[in-house]
Amino acid sequence: MSTAPARVDARAKVTGALRYGADRAPESVAYAAFAVATIARGRITGVDTEAALNLPGVRLVITRFDPDELTSPGFIMTGGYGFQSLQPLLDDRIAYRGQPIALVVADTPLAATEAAELITAAYEPEPAAFTLDAPGAETLVQAQAIPIPMFADTAVGDADAAFAAAPVQVDVEVSGPNQHQVPMELIGGVVEWHGDTLVVHEGTQNSGAVQNGLARQLGISPDRVQVISPSVGGGFGQKNSLQPHIGPLAIAARRLGRPVKLVLTRPQTFHQASFRPASRQRVRLGADSSGRLVAAIHEIDQQTSRHDLFPAMYTEVSSRFYGIGAFRGLQRLVRTDVQTPGYMRAPFEHIAAYAMESAVDEIAYATGRDPVELRLANDTAVDPVSGLPFSSRHVAECLRRGAERFGWAERSPRPRSMRGPDGTLIGWGVAIGAYPGSAAAAIARMSAHDTGTVEVAVAGHEMGQGIRTAIARLVADDLGIEIAAVKVGVGDTRSAPQHLTAGSWGTATALPAVHAALRDRLGVPRTGPVDMRAAVAATGGSRIEIEATSVARGQPADVVVDRLRKGLLAIAGPEYPEFVTFSHIAHFVEVRIEAATGRVRVPRVVSVADCGRVASPVTAASQVRGGVIWGIGATLREQSLVDPRYGGFLNPTMEEYPIPVSADVHRIDVDFIDEPDLLLNPVGVKGLGEVCMVGVSAAIGNALFHATGARFRRLPVRIEDVLPHL
Amino acid sequence: MRSFTYTAPTSVADAVAAIASAGPQARFFAGGTTLFDLMKLGVERPSALVDVSRLGELEVIDTSGDDHLVFGASARMADVAADPVVLRDYPVLAESLWRAASQQLRNMATVAGNLLQRTRCPYFRDELYPCNKRRPGSGCAARDGIDRGSAVLGTGDACSAAFAGDWPVALLALDAVVDVVGPRGERTVTLADLHVEPGDTPDREHSLAPDELIVRIRVPVTPAGRGSTYLKIRDRESYAFALASAAVAVTLTGGGVVEECRIALGGVATRPWRAYAAERAVTGRPLSAETARAAGEAALAGARPGNLNAFKIELGERTVAEALRIAVERAGR
Numbered sequence A: 001m002s003t004a005p006a007r008v009d010a011r012a013k014v015t016g017a018l019r020y021g022a023d024r025a026p027e028s029v030a031y032a033a034f035a036v037a038t039i040a041r042g043r044i045t046g047v048d049t050e051a052a053l054n055l056p057g058v059r060l061v062i063t064r065f066d067p068d069e070l071t072s073p074g075f076i077m078t079g080g081y082g083f084q085s086l087q088p089l090l091d092d093r094i095a096y097r098g099q100p101i102a103l104v105v106a107d108t109p110l111a112a113t114e115a116a117e118l119i120t121a122a123y124e125p126e127p128a129a130f131t132l133d134a135p136g137a138e139t140l141v142q143a144q145a146i147p148i149p150m151f152a153d154t155a156v157g158d159a160d161a162a163f164a165a166a167p168v169q170v171d172v173e174v175s176g177p178n179q180h181q182v183p184m185e186l187i188g189g190v191v192e193w194h195g196d197t198l199v200v201h202e203g204t205q206n207s208g209a210v211q212n213g214l215a216r217q218l219g220i221s222p223d224r225v226q227v228i229s230p231s232v233g234g235g236f237g238q239k240n241s242l243q244p245h246i247g248p249l250a251i252a253a254r255r256l257g258r259p260v261k262l263v264l265t266r267p268q269t270f271h272q273a274s275f276r277p278a279s280r281q282r283v284r285l286g287a288d289s290s291g292r293l294v295a296a297i298h299e300i301d302q303q304t305s306r307h308d309l310f311p312a313m314y315t316e317v318s319s320r321f322y323g324i325g326a327f328r329g330l331q332r333l334v335r336t337d338v339q340t341p342g343y344m345r346a347p348f349e350h351i352a353a354y355a356m357e358s359a360v361d362e363i364a365y366a367t368g369r370d371p372v373e374l375r376l377a378n379d380t381a382v383d384p385v386s387g388l389p390f391s392s393r394h395v396a397e398c399l400r401r402g403a404e405r406f407g408w409a410e411r412s413p414r415p416r417s418m419r420g421p422d423g424t425l426i427g428w429g430v431a432i433g434a435y436p437g438s439a440a441a442a443i444a445r446m447s448a449h450d451t452g453t454v455e456v457a458v459a460g461h462e463m464g465q466g467i468r469t470a471i472a473r474l475v476a477d478d479l480g481i482e483i484a485a486v487k488v489g490v491g492d493t494r495s496a497p498q499h500l501t502a503g504s505w506g507t508a509t510a511l512p513a514v515h516a517a518l519r520d521r522l523g524v525p526r527t528g529p530v531d532m533r534a535a536v537a538a539t540g541g542s543r544i545e546i547e548a549t550s551v552a553r554g555q556p557a558d559v560v561v562d563r564l565r566k567g568l569l570a571i572a573g574p575e576y577p578e579f580v581t582f583s584h585i586a587h588f589v590e591v592r593i594e595a596a597t598g599r600v601r602v603p604r605v606v607s608v609a610d611c612g613r614v615a616s617p618v619t620a621a622s623q624v625r626g627g628v629i630w631g632i633g634a635t636l637r638e639q640s641l642v643d644p645r646y647g648g649f650l651n652p653t654m655e656e657y658p659i660p661v662s663a664d665v666h667r668i669d670v671d672f673i674d675e676p677d678l679l680l681n682p683v684g685v686k687g688l689g690e691v692c693m694v695g696v697s698a699a700i701g702n703a704l705f706h707a708t709g710a711r712f713r714r715l716p717v718r719i720e721d722v723l724p725h726l
Numbered sequence B: 001m002r003s004f005t006y007t008a009p010t011s012v013a014d015a016v017a018a019i020a021s022a023g024p025q026a027r028f029f030a031g032g033t034t035l036f037d038l039m040k041l042g043v044e045r046p047s048a049l050v051d052v053s054r055l056g057e058l059e060v061i062d063t064s065g066d067d068h069l070v071f072g073a074s075a076r077m078a079d080v081a082a083d084p085v086v087l088r089d090y091p092v093l094a095e096s097l098w099r100a101a102s103q104q105l106r107n108m109a110t111v112a113g114n115l116l117q118r119t120r121c122p123y124f125r126d127e128l129y130p131c132n133k134r135r136p137g138s139g140c141a142a143r144d145g146i147d148r149g150s151a152v153l154g155t156g157d158a159c160s161a162a163f164a165g166d167w168p169v170a171l172l173a174l175d176a177v178v179d180v181v182g183p184r185g186e187r188t189v190t191l192a193d194l195h196v197e198p199g200d201t202p203d204r205e206h207s208l209a210p211d212e213l214i215v216r217i218r219v220p221v222t223p224a225g226r227g228s229t230y231l232k233i234r235d236r237e238s239y240a241f242a243l244a245s246a247a248v249a250v251t252l253t254g255g256g257v258v259e260e261c262r263i264a265l266g267g268v269a270t271r272p273w274r275a276y277a278a279e280r281a282v283t284g285r286p287l288s289a290e291t292a293r294a295a296g297e298a299a300l301a302g303a304r305p306g307n308l309n310a311f312k313i314e315l316g317e318r319t320v321a322e323a324l325r326i327a328v329e330r331a332g333r
């Protein structure tokens, strides 16, 4: 067994040696900046670039590209590559505040920034809508607007009849705000031409989409685009597709004959990249008098942009929380004047769980049952939607183990019944979370050397989640070699086709491919250590190179591998031909509300996760802590403020957008079931990075109810919401 | 950000001469943590910066005197917060500093620059919006907008932006003064006279002339420092401005009666706000939950809420009451 370091890149991270996309500084690089729209909807009637052009050091100002130069990359959710279909600088339409209206390139970042500020525009503004209820916001029924089975509403049995007949009913409506990912690494990259080949260094979770999307936008072959995403300084869904700045940079770089670098400002990342859409979630739950759940109806309004329909997928997960025989979902999309929203960590599951698990808590109170016991009583081994078994489901064990570690038995159930000596209101809450277990096709390349070194190149992006460590560790463990002998290459379109790394499926996808390639080519037994030097020598050379392709269960190999090579989504799950896969978690939360001032603190969280095999214990535990912290932020802190008169976001900086700080974070105990799910893939891993955030909000909300006797329907819950309940 | 000239004078006299000759768009510049931010946002566009952060004579911290604690204008927030006398005898000062900003910012930022920091009203910080403070006469976007952070005390028709700082609130409670040098000589301004309410000229936030340099802050030595606290309530536990804060300092008689009481508020007013009526409500009485609450109510009497900030009234009352409890407990030790 290898003596695994906590992270293979730990030293480089701590010393600052790790390189990010925009760290690249090639010789004679020029710097770009955007001037942006100050209206949210309408037409540009003129852009004044004269002052900018007169500024010393300014090389280029572009306000419009020709259609034969640059086209839309297409929307990632409809067979394209971009976070949205709209490519700025192609026409005179303004679709959201902060949309670029000119690109400036200069010799220094200072000159580029100053020139961008000097650019002014005249507009013909039109009325715009920014919130779900604004006049002019257009509501569509998703199943009609996007008639694709994947986006259909989940329905099982006659939920309305079952609900109407249920002796115990709860009706819960919650609303979730706009939120932004706010990764430390800003969006930005360096674009350069090496002859006819375009080379892009950019922090992205999807270098394959950047490669193929740029090729489409510029009308060149994907073979002539290389994308390198050395390390991503946090993405959380915001960097999962082609950003609209790269195409313009490529053209500017060609015109100038120089590499061009652009890093968006922090406020620009709030306005030029995806974010969590606002949503409203209504859940009606029916139960019998013992608390057995018999019906659930889940209706959603989710914000999207005017130009794209970002599909809502809330009911896919809410229908699977428990063994409820009758379920009806209804997902509506509300068009507003924003850039297209998208996936932000636990995109649908986080807020769906807030609605569902708050409602379940209300059923527990309505039927006088303990919230843990009630959840155990409604657990299921069979997927209520498809009737297929779950490939693995350890919700009950998560709940039992979590309750034990938390000391749940000491809880006094009545709201407001637990207090500290100084009058502090104490609340204990529980909730579960679930997240679809996806898998995708992958191509792995590997070279094994007679020195004992193994190089692995595979689809995947290092976003700080520790994918290099996880892969290195699994390869090392499998082969019985030192972890230091494994070199992992990810995020580079030159070494292997790169699929989107998100939704937790990065690890689950990459590892089976690595394993398959290895075992097949070396002809070694299915398990057990490999003497790498001998095995390579036995092939008669000093080094062997192999490539292997794997697809997820039930995926048509030829189709998905082609999609993979084209940088398109090639994902399967959570429903597979013979089973259904979800990751699960149970969270137990203590809140304390200072009686004097209403300040809410979360001193203690216990989270027990069912993510299949734990690929890398240290990074896995840190994933869960990060997810829990994000859950605390999403519940008690974070909101991107929208002024309905202006649009855009009012607090687009790190000091104003209140992500939690270290002082907000207290004890978080993490435990894992660590049972491999060998149906899903040969390594037995399910996803972890997303599920760990799901249910945190609901557990906090349920704890707040236990502390105060009040239900909080609007996230985030802030001090003014709590003050009336002290 | 626009180009500007930069000078780093080596004496106070040179600094004053430099600012006078550089014209009305020139600014003193110390840690730059307010000024650079606002320059990047385009809110401040100085033609010249006169760097006073490296004038050794302005970096003095002297807490040994019998009459005053002396803090040079360019002393760093972090250094003052860590001064042993400040830590031991004036928790209200220490807490107001280390509960502000972040350690990195406090390592850069100076105690004089802190006095002249500007509001965090989001509409002030983006040129897109009308703002009477940034562009006099353009209107106020906060009034019918997201005014959750706005003040409820000292508000005006033109502007209700909250004063953002913490340290000036603590200084006000302790009756501090600032010594100022300008082309017309030296003068002393009390903290109470330094900041002004918005009235019809919200762009004018303090009573100093643009060419006047703060050289030091002096805090009268007082036994009330030991019985003091700075309680700050905000949207997260660190690295956020106050929704409501209270600087409280008290002395007690042997019998536990409040002898002397000083209360100032932050986060809820357009300037650092001294709450004399609240002080009177507790002076001469032992502190009980009732007197503490009465003091809180007196402190916020006359508050005028906007759309989203009415909660600041109750929060302010509670903050004053809780700060009184902590201060009295410390005074009794």
Ligand SMILES: Cc1cc2nc3c(=O)[nH]c(=O)nc-3n(C[C@H](O)[C@H](O)[C@H](O)COP(=O)(O)OP(=O)(O)OC[C@H]3O[C@@H](n4cnc5c(N)ncnc54)[C@H](O)[C@@H]3O)c2cc1C
Pocket: A655, B027, B028, B029, B030, B031, B032, B033, B034, B035, B036, B037, B052, B073, B074, B077, B099, B100, B101, B102, B105, B108, B109, B110, B111, B112, B113, B114, B115, B116, B117, B164, B165, B166, B167, B212, B213, B214, B215, B239, B240, B241, B242
């Ligand atoms: C993210 C962030 C969070 C913050 N959080 C807090 C907080 O929670 N609480 C809080 O109180 N503050 C907070 N601050 C504000 C910070 O404390 C101030 O920016 C800082 O104290 C200003 O000091 P400085 O030396 O950097 O001033 P500078 O930015 O250099 O100058 C500020 C102003 O003072 C003037 N000036 C400076 N020195 C003198 C002098 N000697 N004489 C006359 N004029 C002078 C300048 O001309 C300028 O107008 C925060 C700031 C940031 C950026």
